[in-house]
Amino acid sequence: MQLQLLHQTTCLTIYYDQCNDWLYLEWEGELTLLLVQEACDALATCVLRRPYARVLNSNEQVTGITWDVAAWLATDFLPHLPLAGVERVAWVYAPSLRGQHIVYLLLRQLPGPLIDAFANVADAVAWLERFKPTGLGPAPARSPAQQAKLAQQVQAIRRGMVAA
Secondary structure, eight states, X not given: OOEEEEEEOSXXXXXXXXXXXXXXXXXXXXXXXXXXXXXXXXXXXXXXXSOOSEEEEEEEEEXXXXXXXXXXXXXXXXXXXXXXXXXXXXXXXXXXXXXXXXHHHHHHTXXXXXXXXXXXXXXHHHXXXXXXXXXXXXXOOOOHHHHHHHHHXXXXXXXXXXXX
């Protein structure tokens, strides 16, 4: 992986993997709703700038997660990934059984084959590599109408976040 740092929050580091042309999300620590919302706001800013068809989401360094995080992700954030141009997400479980169970419950609530879960990064990478976007170079730019719709959705998500 050849990683370019895009943004960092208390619990999330967002990289662009230039070799694989995907976002690499590295979560760490105890994930609360407020911290995850802050991190997802940073992620939304990244995907507003440029579409990414594939995402490698690693929870290997997550030490804990609250139940309200999964509920918020399932209803308020993850369903909007296709609008942002995301086609596939490889989700690496947290090491704890609770973290794995929360991800399992979250994925059951989401439609379609957008996200699949894995025990380790190597398996997640192998799965993501099977879904290389067609064409050369990064994902194509969004149309102005798609960009405007995405920007409106990001604003709606921000309005619905817990007050800091």
